[in-house]
Amino acid sequence: MRKAILLLMLICTIGTTYANPIAALIERVAPGSSNKFELLIKSPKSKTDFFELSQKGDKVVITANNNVSLATGFNWYVKYYAHQHLSWNNMQINLPATLPAVERVERRETQQTLRYYLNYCTFSYSMAFWDWERWQTELDWMALHGINLSLAITGTESVWFNLLKRLGYAREEIDQFISGPAYMAWWQMNNLEGWGGPNSDGWYAQQTKLQQQIIGRMHELGIEPALPGYAGMLPHDSAAKLDVNVSDPGKWCGFPRPAFLQPTDKDFSKIADMYYEELTKLYGEANYYSIDPFHEGGSVEGVDLELAGKTIMKAMKKANPKSTWVIQAWQANPRPTMIEPLHKGDLLVLDLYSESRPMWGADWSAWYRKEGYGKHEWVFNMLLNFGGRTGMHGKMEHLVKTFYDAKAHTSGETMKGVGATMEAIENNPVMFELLYELPWRNNEFKVDKWLKNYTIARYDKYDCQLENSWEILKNTIYNYDSKGTQEGTTESIFAALPGLKINNVSCCSTVHPYYNTDSVKTAAGRFLSVAKEFSENKNYQYDLVDIVRQTVANKGYFVYKDIVDAHAKNDIQGMKEKSREFLMLLLAQDKLLNTEPNFMVGNWVNQARKIGHTLQEKNLNDWNARTLITVWGNRESAFMLHNYAYKEWAGVLKDVYYPRWRDFFINLIIEMETGEKQPEIDYFAMDERWTRMTNPYPYQSQSDPVQTSIHVFDNLVK
Secondary structure, eight states: OHHHHHHHHHHHHOSOOOSSHHHHHHHHHSTTOGGGEEEEEOOTTOSSEEEEEEEETTEEEEEESSHHHHHHHHHHHHHHTSOOOOBTTBOOOOOOSSOOOOOSOEEEEESOOEEEEOOHHHHHHTTTTOOHHHHHHHHHHHHHTTOOEEEOOTTHHHHHHHHHHHTTOOHHHHHHHSOOGGGHHHHHTTSOSSTTOOOOHHHHHHHHHHHHHHHHHHHHHTOEEEEEOOOSEEOTTHHHHHOOOEEOOOEETTEEOOEEEOTTSTTHHHHHHHHHHHHHHHHOOOSEEEOOTTTTSOOOTTOOHHHHHHHHHHHHHHHOTTOEEEEEEBTTBSOHHHHTTSOTTSEEEEETTTTTSOOSSOTTSTTOOTTTTTTSEEEEEEOOOSTTOOSOOOBHHHHHHHHHHHHHSGGGGGEEEEEEOOSOOSSOHHHHHHHHHGGGOOSOOOHHHHHHHHHHHHHSSOOHHHHHHHHHHHHTTTBOOTTOOOOSSOOOGGGSOOOSSOOOSSSSOOSSOSSOHHHHHHHHHHHHHTHHHHTTOHHHHHHHHHHHHHHHHHHHHHHHHHHHHHHHTTOHHHHHHHHHHHHHHHHHHHHHHTTSGGGBHHHHHHHHHHTOSSHHHHHHHHHHHHHHTTTOSOTTTHHHHTTTTOOOOBTHIIIIIHHHHHHHHHHHHHHHHHOOOOOOOOHHHHHHHHHTOOOOOOOSOSSOHHHHHHHHIIIIIO
16 A cells, blocks of 8 residues: 555656756746756755755756755746746746856855744635645745745545544544534644535545645655644544543634543554554655644643653654654643653754744743753744735844844754744745745845845846835834734724724734834835836736735725714714725725735635535535635634634625625714614624625736726825
């Protein structure tokens, strides 16, 4: 069976005659260009990763110690010599017939030998409905950015399906345990059961094949997959069903959690062994296993934490003696009592929120741990985005400073690299570009200079207006308080549940800007001033739409404040005028975002339907997709999760947010005119109706992004 799996993975990676997998990658992102490069691997056992750029005749030579370093070197050349930028919104470029020469050998090396990628949540908020074509593009992006260790949880539901069958569970019982397509992240983190399901046989087969393709390509490129290990999770009824000793971890945001199999139970090792057997049958052996017991508030009452750590580790080591346990540092996890007895080198801790709440030993952090992670190795991560909530956000200078502070700290001796643990991707590309360059720059550097070079690469050439715009953004919206713990972007008032005292849209951020909004508007104006020259550049188009979107959202916030003021003064005419202006801005935002596929709900729901093979599968996927980004869960979970993953996307603005605000304003004006209290609006019910709809949305640009941006800015914002 093991040989069959490896053969299948090999078949998935065949289909090209290129001598090196990175040559094939180059062809995918820059068609017809692989023969312009000479790719050499030297010193594969080097203790440091490196790449070197040089010239040989008319060819650019990239020398490196492995394939990922080769891909990183290629991307470095593309950015800093060819002045082009491969980004989520633009993963294909046209290199010139004659490449710009590397006039002097450039060598980059790093002791940060792990560059990690992905949060469990990313698989739900961004990747839930991806097919192989989209995954292939992402894997290329990962290699180009130096990533060599990535969480890989696609298809884990098939492992559990097989395990539960072996344990005697009927199909109906399995369906009540395994979550639906968009909720796999929280099911795998032991937070909920069954929500969003049940899944079809076709889904299990499809996801199994997809994961095999993903892992096959990872191995080809040199990226280590971190497969999900066994954390003790079992269905909530397992005590009676299996006659085992379990504890109840309680609830998560109103959802009952799965049970936790006590490490003292005689069947722990047997069940863990069965889990790893099924995992290995489908996806092969891994050198890293991601295991997160007691995630985000899970109760540990009655659990021997020291024994739990040892038992989980023992089961993992039995599956692969050379493997490493990867664990997330978030809130109370990892519990010191659980990890302290574990051997050095057997555990890798992901410091999940290093830019805002690090645990590695930064004394300014709210989650400060004096001893950090002790002897255990760890990774410095940027979280940045929560729930995929739309908005520009970041801590540019602080990110750089904190990374080099961590290197110089005593905890730096056990720091193995950097990573991105965002809850969603395809946003704020500048921050991820900055993050993944940190390991390759040995000394702290000035962000201003880096940003100037970024704009040259991003837009193919230098422009003083664009440089100035980004300088403004760096000092405002990308300069969030260094010690601030706001979870992600300042939120768009358009997405809020209507009211007169709104402080936040989701549970965990705010609608009140921390930056000078007039300065951001100035930056948008300067972006627009060069529209004629850059109108065909895809990166310019994306960034222009994003910054104008941010400016419209900011304007909406101040119009909302005027509405609150008009209500307080009982100014009915002012209320009518400002509510009309607010709704007009909201619809203009929808029109603007319909020009850029990355900001269109059609991309999300249509992809969800596309991967379904039957009408039933398509409709379930569609419901999962819509529910996650609106009500998220049920009424019991709404207090924390309704709007948590809001999207300022075309389609959602018009069909979800507009009706909320329209009905709210109608009621408010009637109350002001008559003095009669109107019935309370059930926004959960309104949103839930939309989740049950199956109407299609466009997923390609509906009008010119540049001209629409100019029109919206000049007529509604300027």
